[in-house]
Amino acid sequence: MDAQVYKSDLIFTKNNKEFTSMEQAYLVVENGKVLGVFDRLPGKYESIPLKAYESGFLIPGFVDLHLHAPQYENLGIGLDEELLTWLNKYAFPEEARFSDAGYAEEVYKEVVRRLWENGTTRSVIFGTAHKGSTEILLRLMKKSGLGAYVGKVNMDRNSSQELTEDTERSLEDTEAILDAYRNERLVKPIITPRFVPSCSPRLMEGLGRLAEKYDAPVQSHLSENTDEVEWVKELHPDCESYAHVYERYGLLRQNRTIMAHCVYCTGSEKELMREKGVFAAHCPISNTDLTSGIAPVKDFIAGGVNLGLGSDISGGHTLWMPEVLVHAIQVSKLYYLYKDKDCGRLTLPEAFYLATKGGGSFFGKVGSFEEDYSFDALLIDDCAIIGQGKRSLEERLQKFIYTGEKGCIIKRFVEGNELGYTER
């Protein structure tokens, strides 16, 4: 038995209504999973080694449900454009560089280091269309100890010349990766059609077959921008909605699919997502930066749609999940003011839940300190930001989320292992 007791202030969300906070409580971990949290340590655990953190507090690690690793170099660049122009002007040319394995290795090393630094213990990542560079990313993520789904992008139409794939080759490369990594546990492949406009029906059909054959998860983009939605309508006039295109090709797999953005989803689209247990990856910073719009997250929550948060770099300009979480709250306030007074605004527990257990559920029991959850955690040292007075644990978390910095994270755990990864 590999077991450990941690004594620390703890704060997490079991649901999206409220925080569970416990001062100087005991968290018992066995084989990477939480056995329980206790105000007083039960006698049967007294023989387990104990580590005490007296000044900081433990929270679940952050989960980023949507990011484009190969766009890291463009962070902060080109945010005066909207989606379709931005893709052609910034995203595609940068992604084309990943045909060069050396370049991929350099950039991906930096991305992995930054994910570690930012306390993003689980992430769902778009690579590029290149098999080679995607395998590099899979290898680097595995080495880091962080959890992830990593996807080789598929795109065989309406893309830049350099990135447009041959349909059969695209499917073969995808299958080769699915096969090679089928027994991995912490870093796994995910089927990744870029988005409907860049995938031919034949490609989507083939990917649907592979998803079925390998029981693989799927990620893509959905209803991010009005021009994009119009374009999909033109390409697939016979489908009821954008989401129904994915559905037709078997790409909305029960509880195994992530759709990024979902800003302009229709009622029937939301209903389809709910039925299929699709996870909406809400990427508020990206949706603001690219002038896409504000996703109706309160509607998704009320409608029972699975929901998490995504940084969507480099449509979004930061990997720092607390900033994504704050921006989610902020845009929900503006949506309330300018679009729908009845929907309410995202609360801090709701947003924190999305950034931990909400997105974490895509990985299974991840994102909470409840029994049987993976012990993915961050130790937060807030002494630099706490100020003069005594604060409740909830206020300390609030200050960390709104004003904290990467330097406040002093330990990172995934499945019970502390990750000391700092390679550059």
Add this chain to the structure above:
Amino acid sequence: MDAQVYKSDLIFTKNNKEFTSMEQAYLVVENGKVLGVFDRLPGKYESIPLKAYESGFLIPGFVDLHLHAPQYENLGIGLDEELLTWLNKYAFPEEARFSDAGYAEEVYKEVVRRLWENGTTRSVIFGTAHKGSTEILLRLMKKSGLGAYVGKVNMDRNSSQELTEDTERSLEDTEAILDAYRNERLVKPIITPRFVPSCSPRLMEGLGRLAEKYDAPVQSHLSENTDEVEWVKELHPDCESYAHVYERYGLLRQNRTIMAHCVYCTGSEKELMREKGVFAAHCPISNTDLTSGIAPVKDFIAGGVNLGLGSDISGGHTLWMPEVLVHAIQVSKLYYLYKDKDCGRLTLPEAFYLATKGGGSFFGKVGSFEEDYSFDALLIDDCAIIGQGKRSLEERLQKFIYTGEKGCIIKRFVEGNELGYTER
């Protein structure tokens, strides 16, 4: 003659249309003022000592036109409320603590250190209603070498019991400070009626007289929140608008008044502001955090209203002006999407101009590297954020604004003096 030549990459805005960027150029400073910037150093300056910064770049220091120093301890706290509730629940109780000079000294030291750290070389600050603690802040700011206007707040109605002042005493205290600091150059007092609801007509009239007598600048709040605007209408039904109340009492002084927020200004209010040269302090983060709304900044720009940016801590949750600048761009995109398709969106040069020369103009020739401007500058080391490739100076600035951190600022200058202030 106290003169210095700096050789460095330079980037700044002369106007809000475009950046002026010069690689490895010469900036000549004499007695704290810029004599000029040159691609090649003119012969007549060759005898002046030269400092060369080969890897970083120089930008003008940031100007924060609106912040509440005594609310620093509340940074990140209480942002689930709207303005009027938030004032009573968070702002007023915290400000009441500043009757204690020891507490004021502790908190204000931290605020001053943070302004220095964040590269905010000029700021316009609300203190509290307490004369003593306001004088502490004036002293600490002066010691730091940063430039500022610091105001003792006036409030004699509709405030918490602890903070409500006797009208005569409020005026006497204000005059005592105006008198004591009348000959200061870099850190000066500013007349600071909190906002119309908390100032009686007699108080506002007295403050208008003092402003005239001491030729003093004025700051207050204007049209931040719809409930507040309604309240002002009830209190002053005979005034054409909220701004006209200030105007009636002589508080809109030609080019010497700052009004924070201006989210809900009417057409005639904007016209009055333009006529009087009032500076609107746009505080986008605060306006989002407190669910106030989005100020129509593009309208202000088109209408020729003076404009700068404010952090408005702790309605806003950060002193970091690049984040304020980014949020100004972000909300302008959402305003464009949800309120007014015709107004356009804030560009990066526009927003950078607001954060430097736009707000700096309230201080005179501040916020640019043009001839005769105060040499207020930051040396930015972007090696940690620049990435693998060669970037233009404009892209490097863009990356710094969107992804940089305080640690990127390695030197700070005000009026030609390098500020090494780090006292804790």
